[in-house]
Amino acid sequence: MVDADQTFVIVGGGLGGAKAAETLRAEGFTGRVILICDERDHPYERPPLSKGYLLGKEERDSVFVHEPAWYARNDIELHLGQTVDAIDRTAKTVRFGDDGTLVHYDKLLIATGAEPRRLDIPGTDLAGVHHLRRLAHAERLKGVLAALGRDNGHIVIAGAGWIGLEVAAAAREYGAEVTVVEPEPTPLHSVLGPELGGLFADLHRERGVRFHFGAKLTEIVGQDGMVLAARTDDGEEHPAHDVLAAIGAAPRIALAEAAGLEIAERAYGGGIVVDERLRTSDPDIYAAGDVASFHHALFGTRLRVEHWANALNGGPSAARAMLGRDLAYDRVPYFFSDQYDLGMEYSGWAPPGSYDEVVIRGDAGKREFIAFWVKERRVLAGMNVNVWDVTEPVQQLIRSKTQVDTEALADPHVPLENLVP
The missing domain is CATH 3.30.390.30 (FAD/NAD-linked reductase, C-terminal dimerisation domain)
Structure with a gap:
């Protein structure tokens, strides 16, 4: 039975964590709710980072899940710019990484999301190498694309997945030259297969995007700390002023792994293993969003879903489970994209x-x-x-x-x- 003396801690200040906090209050929980976010920005939604906000069609404030005053108004203890570096499952505490403060929990939700996979090649330390995961990344990339468009500059994008293609579309709308390097034979090959991947290749080619399929980047060449070109494993060299690494994301599982929680095999996307109620191998710890690996009865396999809708729906489902509601999480995976x-x-x-x-x-x-x-x-x-x-x-x-x-x-x-x- 949940009562006002209990403390629920949420580690991860993205959409999933923010919606979980919202749901706890909406469902009548009167105990402490502590939401810990390692970014200094209030919780925000990520789709605009490669769509409307990146294109300059949406204002910065439009990305936030709630207005800043909402958290205090709903008695959510929001810790911005704070990291958690340890979970003590026996003592039921989490430890802040900056000063070692210990916070007790009765129930804990891990919603730490994912992080961009890095290019493991020479030249990634150059100033013009980018990733796109956080609001700060989008702010920087927005300025870069605008400058490339003004100066007829060139960006090379490693990866023809959703992020790579959405940034390619944005770059072309700014007027930048774009080359996309992808090891598979078509864009979005692992999601759509060859039948539909070609349609997206045609869409982008019509707008002037150049594709280099069947290849990977092997080196980013620079001078005086700036990018000059990108080389591939088949001997090609593409001129570039900037490079975007869009080769996928990895679940942020280090905290859970160090705490001894069960982790899914890489073949199933990695992630923290949860049951149909998003409960981990520890009955008082839950996981939701990009970091969670759950068995989906509809498809008969374990899935880790990295899309907006999974955070939007998974956070509230985990919150209800923390409150003792017996509800299975079985949403059909859903995502959307806008390109041109x-x-x-x-x-x-x-x-x-x-x-x-x-x-x-x-x-x-x-x-x-x-x-x-x-x-x-x-x-x-x-x-x-x-x-x-x-x-x-x-x-x-x-x-x-x-x-x-x-x-x-x-x-x-x-x-x-x-x-x-």
């Missing part, structure tokens, strides 16, 4: 090799369609491109696991709702 005049939403999970075919409903040539990844006539995932208000029926199709008529699935005249039993 293309907007898309993706629901489900269908990595290459997991599906039999991709069914297209609509006109892929005009980039107005829905793609479905299908196995044994069951929909595993769906992506709507410049087609809107279909996420709910797409997710219903995925959840139903029903066998569908693929001809009807491809026919825009057959309402999707009619295919759901």
